[in-house]
Amino acid sequence: MLDDLCILPNARFQEVLAQIEREHKKLVLVIDAEKRLQGIITDGDIRRKLLSLDTNTSPFDLQAYQLMRTNYLQLxxxxxxxxxxxxxxxxxxxxxxxxxxxxxxxxxxxxxxxxxxxxxxxxxxxxxxxxxxxxxRLEQEIYPRPWGFYKSTLLTPDAQAKVICVEPQGKLSLQKHFRREEHWIVIKGEGCVSLELSNKAIYAGDYIYIPRGCKHQLTNTGKERLMLAEVQLGDYFGEDDIIRYQDIYGRVSNHSL
Incomplete structure (x- = not known):
């Protein structure tokens, strides 16, 4: 519950520590009596405060408003x-x-x-x-990209599986790989796949095979997010196994998707 993460500005140092330990969230939110957010306190803020204290000041004399940070991002x-x-x-x-x-x-x-x-x-x-x-469920990190994100769900010496999500009007670079082939199944949305000189509209349920060395590009042409499952088969899956020919995000010189 959100209330369990909140504490008043005059809460004592021991109360702040107990709240952080009890909720296992590594933070507390400092609010006033009207529930207006005043600041945040993380375990890192507490460590930094303790390191900055002079020898004549006991941390147990501190209150939440003296520990909290006010330069935080909120929405x-x-x-x-x-x-x-x-x-x-x-x-x-x-x-x-x-x-x-x-x-x-x-x-x-x-x-x-x-x-x-x-x-x-x-x-x-x-x-x-x-x-x-x-x-x-987040056993692997999600990797944001200018066109959306991908999440690696499996990595073995000869296979890698990913979930790829492309935002509306997002477009992956025109690229090819030498050491892996790719198999795509569209989960939802619609888009366009370019394979060498051909273009194909794709929809939920479609399967696309991309052999090694084939130039390819994926574009979301719809109004909702395009999501697909990708299975790569090969002997190497590093991001440097990419030759990029075109990229609307200006990343032709590097090797990330």
Missing amino acids: TKDACRQQVIESFKEERIDFLPIVDHQGCLVNLLTKRQFHVLLLEDKDFKLTDDFSTLDTS
């Missing part, structure tokens, strides 16, 4: 999905407090919860209860 409850995506791209952002237009705390969204929403392709409101999401 209002009506923020759009793209704002959430951009926020979690910021370095070291692992959670987002959600507030109303009066600054009152209404929710908390963690990066792991958001990754579950992406993986399950769920529509959501920032006022939804995210505590029910099963974050234990």
